[in-house]
Amino acid sequence: MNTDMNRLLLLLFLIGLGLLTTPAARAQGPGLGGPAPAATNVPLDGGASLLLAGGLALGLRRLRRK
Template sequence: MFKPFLLCAALLVAAGTVAQAQGPSTGGPAPGTPPAATDVPLDGGASLLLASGLVFGLKKLRQRRQVAR
């Protein structure tokens, strides 16, 4: 039981000595700068998801009304 514990402890110590932290970042773009061409708007995907949920809900309502008749 002592050998597996010793092996795990040795691996954790070895991993800790090899790990390095990231350097300081730039903090992002300055306020007032135009967005980059790679920025993706979240509105397009959210509106498509909302529209598809609405269509699916209407389809289910129509199916439920036809079964009730």
């Protein structure tokens, strides 16, 4: 049973790593020329990281209960 959980965690890690490294996940540059659009500064540090940590903690808790 423990090996099944390790395999599942490894699979989830590899899927997440693959999604983060695909070219579609990266920001797109300016279009086919012309002036570059104005930069929009969006802070993604506080709330997004708390949601990510909470989701990770909840997932690990549910996996451990199984």
